[in-house]
Amino acid sequence: MIYLDHAATTPMRPGIWEAMRPYSTEVFGNSSGVHDVSRRAKNALEEARERIASIIGSEPAEIVFTSGGTESDNLALKGAALSGTRRRGVVTVATEHEAVLETTDFLHRLGLPTEVVGVDRSGAVDLDSLLEAIRPDTAVVSVMWVNNETGSVQDLPRIAAAVRERDHEVLVHTDAVQAFSSQDVDVDALGVDLLTLTGHKFGGPKGAGLLYVRDGTPLEPLLHGGGQELGRRSGTHDVAGAVGLAAAMEAAAADRPRFRTEVGSIRDQFEKRVTAGMPEAVVNTPETMRSPHHLSLRLPGIRNQTLLMRLDRAGVAASAGSACQSGAAQVSHVLEAMGLGVDQARESVRFSFGWDSSFDQAIDAAEIVLGLVEELR
Amino acid sequence: MRALVAMSGGVDSSVAAALMRDAGHEVVGVTLKLWSGPHGEAPTAGCCTVSDAEDARRVAAQLDIPYYVLDYTDEFRGGVVDRFVSDYASGRTPNPCIECNRTVKFDRLLNGLDDFDCEVLVTGHHARNRLEDGGWALRRGQDRAKDQSYVLSMLTRSELARIRLPVGEMTKTEVRVVAAGIGLRTAEKPESMDICFVGQGDYRGFLRDTAPEAFQPGPLVDGDGEEIGQHVGIAGFTVGQRRGLGVAVGEPRYVVRIEPSTSTVVLGRRDELSVAGVGLDQLTWTAGTPVTGRVMAQYRAHGEPVPATLHRDRLLFAEPQLAVAPGQTVAFYDDDRVLGGALIADTYR
Numbered sequence: 134m135i136y137l138d139h140a141a142t143t144p145m146r147p148g149i150w151e152a153m154r155p156y157s158t159e160v161f162g163n164s165s166g167v168h169d170v171s172r173r174a175k176n177a178l179e180e181a182r183e184r185i186a187s188i189i190g191s192e193p194a195e196i197v198f199t200s201g202g203t204e205s206d207n208l209a210l211k212g213a214a215l216s217g218t219r220r221r222g223v224v225t226v227a228t229e230h231e232a233v234l235e236t237t238d239f240l241h242r243l244g245l246p247t248e249v250v251g252v253d254r255s256g257a258v259d260l261d262s263l264l265e266a267i268r269p270d271t272a273v274v275s276v277m278w279v280n281n282e283t284g285s286v287q288d289l290p291r292i293a294a295a296v297r298e299r300d301h302e303v304l305v306h307t308d309a310v311q312a313f314s315s316q317d318v319d320v321d322a323l324g325v326d327l328l329t330l331t332g333h334k335f336g337g338p339k340g341a342g343l344l345y346v347r348d349g350t351p352l353e354p355l356l357h358g359g360g361q362e363l364g365r366r367s368g369t370h371d372v373a374g375a376v377g378l379a380a381a382m383e384a385a386a387a388d389r390p391r392f393r394t395e396v397g398s399i400r401d402q403f404e405k406r407v408t409a410g411m412p413e414a415v416v417n418t419p420e421t422m423r424s425p426h427h428l429s430l431r432l433p434g435i436r437n438q439t440l441l442m443r444l445d446r447a448g449v450a451a452s453a454g455s456a457c458q459s460g461a462a463q464v465s466h467v468l469e470a471m472g473l474g475v476d477q478a479r480e481s482v483r484f485s486f487g488w489d490s491s492f493d494q495a496i497d498a499a500e501i502v503l504g505l506v507e508e509l510r
Numbered sequence: 511m512r513a514l515v516a517m518s519g520g521v522d523s524s525v526a527a528a529l530m531r532d533a534g535h536e537v538v539g540v541t542l543k544l545w546s547g548p549h550g551e552a553p554t555a556g557c558c559t560v561s562d563a564e565d566a567r568r569v570a571a572q573l574d575i576p577y578y579v580l581d582y583t584d585e586f587r588g589g590v591v592d593r594f595v596s597d598y599a600s601g602r603t604p605n606p607c608i609e610c611n612r613t614v615k616f617d618r619l620l621n622g623l624d625d626f627d628c629e630v631l632v633t634g635h636h637a638r639n640r641l642e643d644g645g646w647a648l649r650r651g652q653d654r655a656k657d658q659s660y661v662l663s664m665l666t667r668s669e670l671a672r673i674r675l676p677v678g679e680m681t682k683t684e685v686r687v688v689a690a691g692i693g694l695r696t697a698e699k700p701e702s703m704d705i706c707f708v709g710q711g712d713y714r715g716f717l718r719d720t721a722p723e724a725f726q727p728g729p730l731v732d733g734d735g736e737e738i739g740q741h742v743g744i745a746g747f748t749v750g751q752r753r754g755l756g757v758a759v760g761e762p763r764y765v766v767r768i769e770p771s772t773s774t775v776v777l778g779r780r781d782e783l784s785v786a787g788v789g790l791d792q793l794t795w796t797a798g799t800p801v802t803g804r805v806m807a808q809y810r811a812h813g814e815p816v817p818a819t820l821h822r823d824r825l826l827f828a829e830p831q832l833a834v835a836p837g838q839t840v841a842f843y844d845d846d847r848v849l850g851g852a853l854i855a856d857t858y859r
Contacts (some may be wrong), residue, residue: 247802356713439625442538446627459545461579475584509625 135449135494135501139334139428139487140281140311144382146336146388146488152380153338156373158424164370174372181372181379189328190319191345197365201342202310205329206275207231208344208366209306213273213327215290216254220272220302222246226258227470228285229277230308234266234466237275237505246270252474254283255419260292264299273304273327279312282454282483283418284427286312295322299400304350310334310342314385314488315393315425326350330382332374335430336488337381341374388488397425399495400486406499411506417468417481417487426486429454429468435509437482443505449498452481504509512536513626513674516569516619517577519562521696522634522677524569525685528692529676530632531573538628539570542615544586545706565696568640572694574592582614589613591720598717598745599724601768605661605811607706612664620669630674636779637662638678639670646670648796653681660811663841663851667798689771717745728773729755733766733782744768747775750783750833764833781831784830786859788840790823790852797849805842809834815843823852830859 136144162171164178179193186193199205210233214221223237227249234249241247248266252258258276267274274296276290293305306327309318314335320328327350331342346352346365358367385392407430408414417429432440437453438461444451454465468478486495515527517539531537537556541563563579570577590610597604604705619631636651637659648670653658665673679684718725725743739757741747746754751765755777766778788809795801806815807825817828825840834857842849 329760436625438578438580439622442576442626445576445578446538461581463581 135498137449137451137484137486137490137494137498139490140284140483140485141452142333142339143336144489145338145377146384147381149337149377149384153373153377156376160372161189164372165359174370178368178370178372178375181375184379185343185382188318188386189330189345190321192348194363195320195346195348196302197344197346197362198370198378199342199344199366200340200371201333202230202308202329202331203232204355205331205342205344206230206306206308207236208278208352209327209329210236210240210273210275211353211355212365213306213350214245215353216272217353218272218351220270222248222268222271223275224248224250224263224266224271224274225275226263226277228256228258228280228283228467229275230281231276231309233277233308252285252470255422256280256283256417256467256471257422258287258292260295263292264295265297267300267303269300271300273306275306275308277308277311278316279309279424279427280418280467281311281463283428283429283471284311284424285418286316286422286424286483288422289325290323297324311424311427313382315389315397317389318386318480320345330378332378332381333453335381335385337385338377341371341378343378385488391419392488393425396486396488396490399492400426400428400484401488402492403484403486403495403499404430406496407502410499410503417471417473426490428484428486429481430484431477431481432506433475433480435506436479438479439509440482440502441507443509444501447505449501451482451484454481511630512538512628513630513632514619514623514626515539515575515632516634517541517566518634519565519569519696519699519829520634520701521689521694521699522636522682522685524566524634524694524696525680525688526632526634526676527569527575528573528688529574530674530693537575537632538626539566539573539575540619540626541577541579542565542586542618543579543581543583544610544614545583545591552581553822565699568695575692579620580618582618585614585618586610586769595717595721595724595745597837599721599770601744601747601770603748603835604837605839607811608661608664608839611661616669616673618667620672620697623672630672632674632676635659635662635675636678636682637675639673639675646673648848649678650843650848651678653683656682658811659843659846659848660808660839660841660851663796663839663848664794665796666794667796670796703719714746718743726773728775730755730775730777732763733776733778738777741775742773744770744773749835780832783832785827785832785834785857786824786830787818787824787858788834788857789855790825790840791855793823793850793852795850797844797847801842805844807840807842809838809840809854818842823855825852 160173164175182193182196225237237247250262279286304326307325310330310331326347328345333339349505354365356367361367413433415431464475464478513530513535517523520771590606594606596652633656636656638649650659659772729737730739730741747765763777766782767776807818808815819826838854
């Protein structure tokens with residue numbers, strides 16, 4: 134199999150599983166317990182928290198372990214909007230992940246002031262509209278750093294600074310799930326108050342994520358209970374998951390220079406070959422603002438669900454960008470927001486490369502894609 | 511052979527996939543996502559729900575065949591739902607399941623076979639499709655009580671050549687036995703009866719939500735044209751309807767005619783429902799050649815066939831028939847063989 138769906142999830146990097154294993158077996162304790170096996174678990178958990186904090190430039194206490202990106206996005210938005218201050222509103226962008234858009238819609242249905250602003254054809258958020266949407270009761274502005282479907286990279290430091298300049302009390306949240314593999318993450322340099330990460334997008338475990346919460350940020354928990362995570366996220370800790378998350382973050386952060394150049398040129402090689410063989414193919418994101426491992430490609434005249442079926446049979450795993458629970462390829466709201474028509478969105482396929490991708494795979498996959506395009510036209 | 515199996519999540523299509531696989535064919539399972547509610551929300555009922563796709567997916571996993579959900583929601587909305595609504599709004603009695611077969615399921619999947627790199631399309635319909643004297647012949651299913659050949663009567667002979675209906679050779683009981691024998695999780699699953707996109711069997715509520723313009727008040731008149739009441743919209747009525755007319759008169763009254771141009775619903779006695787013949791539209795010759803003369807005609811999915819005579823686009827019943835309405839499909843049979851089918855364009859007395 135040639136796996137080109139790393140934006141959906143990735144295989145674990147070497148050593149991660151082994152690092153996690155003891156915390157589901159010998160060191161199985163509940164990290165809140167009062168005996169040795171629990172203390173050892175608690176110790177591993179806090180060590181993981183410290184390692185993570187040092188990677189993203191935060192304090193350990195600013196890390197809230199969650200079950201992943203969706204929970205972190207929910208916690209950031211609901212937690213900020215429902216924290217009991219006079220600031221209850223959410224401003225976000227049309228190309229966000231469903232975890233942000235659906236949460237925003239939920240808050241809207243609760244009667245909270247919400248605003249979703251558009252993007253231009255390149256996928257860049259319209260900064261003026263974003264700033265204009267901020268009201269005196271806006272609690273949080275949420276802007277995804279790297280888009281999961283197109284790989285569009287927003288100028289997050291500039292956006293965060295502009296939001297802060299407009300209203301220094303507004304919180305800035307970013308879903309950085311797709312960014313971590315390629316972007317240096319430093320919460321102060323970015324100027325964000327809330328930041329979402331999840332382990333499985335960069336070679337870590339599924340079900341293990343975090344929300345960075347800047348010290349002093351008012352936040353209502355989603356999960357009330359035993360008061361774990363300083364009351365911000367109750368529930369018995371997934372110590373193995375936290376350890377795996379920390380190990381994967383270390384490995385991915387250390388691998389970034391290689392990732393940016395090598396994985397980037399593997400992606401470029403694939404793109405070059407496909408577009409050379411099919412000159413009418415269109416890359417949906419401009420090169421200047423694209424992450425190194427995403428490729429949203431429109432193949433005119435080819436319906437994506439058919440191509441994906443054929444690719445699967447040929448041993449190439451790719452996707453249409455997002456899928457509903459039934460698994461049907463849906464028309465991408467991201468591409469629609471960028472101005473593509475429904476038919477154009479249906480001709481678009483997402484190829485996403487990862488830490489384990491190789492040049493040979495890119496070359497083989499490009500040949501397979503071109504062969505199928507020839508057949509399907 | 512590479513076979514594309516349309517899997518609904520029900521027992522028939524599950525067994526169809528299993529039989530094809532066990533016969534040594536390379537099988538690919540697909541479920542069509544057709545509907546996500548009038549306003550795009552999650553589906554609630556019928557053959558296109560997430561839970562049915564989940565059943566089909568699990569069956570496919572059990573059979574170890576690749577499985578995909580294909581999105582045809584736009585085609586379904588345009589070809590089936592909008593048509594269903596506009597048919598009711600114009601006083602016709604549509605059969606959306608036949609329309610779906612014709613314009614979405616068979617049309618899209620047969621046209622897509624090459625693209626999917628498959629040679630035949632397999633469904634779980636109870637009808638027999640056999641090679642006879644050098645051509646494909648569609649016949650009633652082995653299980654006469656479950657026969658679905660009526661809804662397939664709009665298929666052409668060249669389409670039949672690329673369709674396989676393995677469960678049509680079995681009774682429903684045998685299908686369930688096969689399903690249980692290979693441990694299929696859908697073996698005991700009850701059959702779905704509702705119109706899939708309507709849910710809970712309430713198609714009038716659906717019409718009211720989807721096409722409020724089809725609910726213009728108008729007169730209820732008797733056969734002499736005398737007004738005997740008012741109604742809230744012709745979309746709430748079908749020819750032959752007796753209940754819920756909103757008028758109380760001595761003897762039973764039925765809807766005998768709907769006149770959309772004046773939003774008039776004409777009521778009458780049972781014998782006024784009788785129809786001597788019908789005009790036909792969209793004639794399809796399933797058996798390959800146009801048929802004239804004596805046929806057996808069936809105009810309801812679970813109705814009995816009646817003797818009739820075909821003259822080009824006219825069908826004359828040997829005995830007058832009750833409750834035949836424009837928009838219905840009529841299938842023509844010679845014994846158990848489907849000769850063709852058509853839509854009823856109009857009726858005459």
